[in-house]
Amino acid sequence: MRKYALWIAGIAIAVGEVAAQSPFTFYGKALKPGTKTHELVELSDGKNKATIPVTIFHGASEGPVLGITAGVHGYEYPPILAGQQLIHKIDPGQLSGTVILVQVANTGAFLGRTPFLNPADGKNLNRSFPGNAEGTITERIADFISREVISKCDYFLDMHGGDAPEDLTPYTAYYHSDDMPEASEKGRLMATNMGFDHVVVFNVTGKTAGLSTYCSAEAFKTGIPAMDIECGGLGRSEEQQVGQIVEGVQSLLKQLKMLEGQPLATPSIAVIKKRSYLSSDHKGIFYAAKTSGDYVVKGMYLGYITDFFGNRLQDIYADQSGVVLIILGTPPVNEGETVAVIGSIENNK
Known part of the structure; x- marks a missing residue:
C-alpha cells in the first residue's frame, strides 16, 4: 500500500491509502x-x-x-x-x-x-x-x-x-x-x-x-x-x-469493479433454465420455417426435411414453448444432427 498525505502549514494530514499493484x-x-x-x-x-x-x-x-x-x-x-x-x-x-x-x-x-x-x-x-x-x-x-x-x-x-x-x-x-x-x-x-x-x-x-x-x-x-x-x-x-x-x-x-461506472441496465431479462434439442432422423435438406429469436408454443411447426429428390421425410415441431435459441440456417442436414434448440422461459428479471 502507498500512503498519501496532504501538507498544510508544514503539517502532514493523512488522506488515505491507495493499493499498490504488483x-x-x-x-x-x-x-x-x-x-x-x-x-x-x-x-x-x-x-x-x-x-x-x-x-x-x-x-x-x-x-x-x-x-x-x-x-x-x-x-x-x-x-x-x-x-x-x-x-x-x-x-x-x-x-x-x-x-x-x-x-x-x-x-x-x-x-x-x-x-x-x-x-x-x-x-x-x-x-x-x-x-x-x-x-x-x-x-x-x-x-x-x-x-x-x-x-x-x-x-x-x-x-x-x-x-x-x-x-x-x-x-x-x-x-x-x-x-x-x-x-x-x-x-x-x-x-x-x-x-x-x-x-x-x-x-x-x-x-x-x-x-x-x-x-x-x-x-x-x-x-x-x-x-x-x-x-x-x-x-x-x-x-x-x-x-x-x-x-x-x-x-x-x-x-466487477474493474472499471469505473455502472453496468448496462436491462429492464427485462428472460431467464432460461431448460433447453430442448430437436434433431433430424435423416440426412438431406432442411427448410426452416422459423428464425432465431422467434417465440413458439408447443406443437408449432418449425420446418421440414427432404431427401435429395425433394421427397418430404420429416416435419419438425416444437416440443415445448419458448424462444428459438438456435435453428439451422443453411440447407444441409445430417442424421442425428440438431436442427433447433428451444429455450423455455422460466421467469423474467
Missing part, C-alpha cells in the same frame, strides 16, 4: 502495472503447430483477474473481432486488476475457415478440456488455456457465437451448481449485467466431478465464476453483433 506473471514474464502486453504463444505436438495471440491488460491498481477466450471455435467471428476492438477499448491505466484476453484460441480453425473442429487434428477444442500437455495440438491448446489462463483467474468468460450453419439469438449463460452457491451467484451477476435480453442457466449440480469438456466448465469446476456469451452466427461478422459483445464486456468490467 507485477503480473504470465507465461514466465513479469508484466508491469498499467501496461498492455501482446504475446504470441507457440505450441507444437511434433506434427502440428499452433500460434495463440494473447493480450494481457495489467491494471494500474489492484483488482481481480478476468480471463476471456475468443475463437475457441474459429468460425465464430463476432467474438474474435470484438477482441480486436477491446485491444483499444481497455485502458490498463484506468483498470483495477488484470484482463487476460485470448484473442483467437483456435487459429487453425480460424485461418482454415473450419467450423467446429481444428483441421490439424479433427478435434473440437470446446470438447477437449482440461486438455493434455502430451496430446494432439488441440489437446495442448486446451491444456495451455487451463494452466496458463484459467488457473490465474478470479472470473472467466468464454465468448462464442453460432457456428457456420447456425442461426442464433444472442444470449449470455452462466454455470450454476447447488454445491457451489458463491461461484454460482457471482456468475449470475456477471451474466445479467452485460445488457443481453436472454440469460441461460447451465445447471451442473452433481456433474462437476468428471472431465470438464467445455472451456468455461473447466473454470467453474475449479470454483471460478464462469459464463459464456453467444452472439452472431452463419459465418457473419456484422458490426451490430461485434458492438454488442464489446459493450457487454465493458459492462462486465464495471460490474
Whole structure:
C-alpha cells in the first residue's frame, strides 16, 4: 500500500491509502502495472503447430483477474473481432486488476475457415478440456488455456457465437451448481449485467466431478465464476453483433469493479433454465420455417426435411414453448444432427 498525505502549514494530514499493484506473471514474464502486453504463444505436438495471440491488460491498481477466450471455435467471428476492438477499448491505466484476453484460441480453425473442429487434428477444442500437455495440438491448446489462463483467474468468460450453419439469438449463460452457491451467484451477476435480453442457466449440480469438456466448465469446476456469451452466427461478422459483445464486456468490467461506472441496465431479462434439442432422423435438406429469436408454443411447426429428390421425410415441431435459441440456417442436414434448440422461459428479471 502507498500512503498519501496532504501538507498544510508544514503539517502532514493523512488522506488515505491507495493499493499498490504488483507485477503480473504470465507465461514466465513479469508484466508491469498499467501496461498492455501482446504475446504470441507457440505450441507444437511434433506434427502440428499452433500460434495463440494473447493480450494481457495489467491494471494500474489492484483488482481481480478476468480471463476471456475468443475463437475457441474459429468460425465464430463476432467474438474474435470484438477482441480486436477491446485491444483499444481497455485502458490498463484506468483498470483495477488484470484482463487476460485470448484473442483467437483456435487459429487453425480460424485461418482454415473450419467450423467446429481444428483441421490439424479433427478435434473440437470446446470438447477437449482440461486438455493434455502430451496430446494432439488441440489437446495442448486446451491444456495451455487451463494452466496458463484459467488457473490465474478470479472470473472467466468464454465468448462464442453460432457456428457456420447456425442461426442464433444472442444470449449470455452462466454455470450454476447447488454445491457451489458463491461461484454460482457471482456468475449470475456477471451474466445479467452485460445488457443481453436472454440469460441461460447451465445447471451442473452433481456433474462437476468428471472431465470438464467445455472451456468455461473447466473454470467453474475449479470454483471460478464462469459464463459464456453467444452472439452472431452463419459465418457473419456484422458490426451490430461485434458492438454488442464489446459493450457487454465493458459492462462486465464495471460490474466487477474493474472499471469505473455502472453496468448496462436491462429492464427485462428472460431467464432460461431448460433447453430442448430437436434433431433430424435423416440426412438431406432442411427448410426452416422459423428464425432465431422467434417465440413458439408447443406443437408449432418449425420446418421440414427432404431427401435429395425433394421427397418430404420429416416435419419438425416444437416440443415445448419458448424462444428459438438456435435453428439451422443453411440447407444441409445430417442424421442425428440438431436442427433447433428451444429455450423455455422460466421467469423474467
